[in-house]
Amino acid sequence: MRILIAEDEKKIADFIKRGLKEEGYAADIAHTGTEALDLAEENPYDLLLLDVMLPGLDGVAVCSRLRASGFAGPILMLTAKDRVEDKVRGLDSGANDYLTKPFAFEELLARIRVLLRARPEEASSVLKAGKIEIDLAAHKASFAGRELDLSAKEFSLLEYLVRNKDKIVTRTMIAEHVWDINFDTGTNVIDVYINYLRRKLEKGPAGKVIRTVRGKGYLLKS
Secondary structure (H helix, E strand, O other), X not given: OEEEEEOOOXXXXXXXXXXXXXXXXXXXXXXXXXXXXXXXXXXXXXXXXXXOOOOOOOHHHHHHHHHHOOOOOOEEEEEOOOOHHHHHHHHHOOOOEXXXXXXXHHHHHXXXXXXXXXXXXXXXXXXXXXXXXXXXXXOEEEEOOEEOOOOHHHHHHHHHHHHOOOOEEOHHHHHHHHOOOOOOOOOOHHHHHHHHHHHXXXXXXXXXXXXXXXOOEEEEOO
């Protein structure tokens, strides 16, 4: 999943991005409200982390404008303000949740996992597609009961395919959700990682788990 971190304190933003990357998320950083608004309108983020005290447009204004423009994804507000009226203001602007600084990174991850459970079939931390099972909380994946040894990027790619099971996903869609803004679209990195996953999934009598749809993209059947 791809996340936008809107945080003006560079050390905090870099810390969050590094932690999210280790968990398999793709993440971009914005240091001002205007930059956050521009990036959120240009890219299909799965979740936004918005600091309230952003330079220029504050997080509440960014949240309000994004909701008014039709952004429907989850938004988690981050702030040092812990007064009830500040939280109410953030939630009334369209935020889904509110986390007060300083916070434990484990709590941030837990809240992100909860907010990303958008669809009824994903109401738990376990995603399933056929013989594939992904435990988001434990960050483990298995196929037919066999645990898979996946890198962070392989895990993220498999998660995206499972969340979109029975749908054709294009290379552009994969790049937008699994890689960050610095991804070079001129490379064959996506095909390479698809092949990595295939080799790990298709050991033994597994058959073709991830299918190539010529001229379109990839399909993971449930």
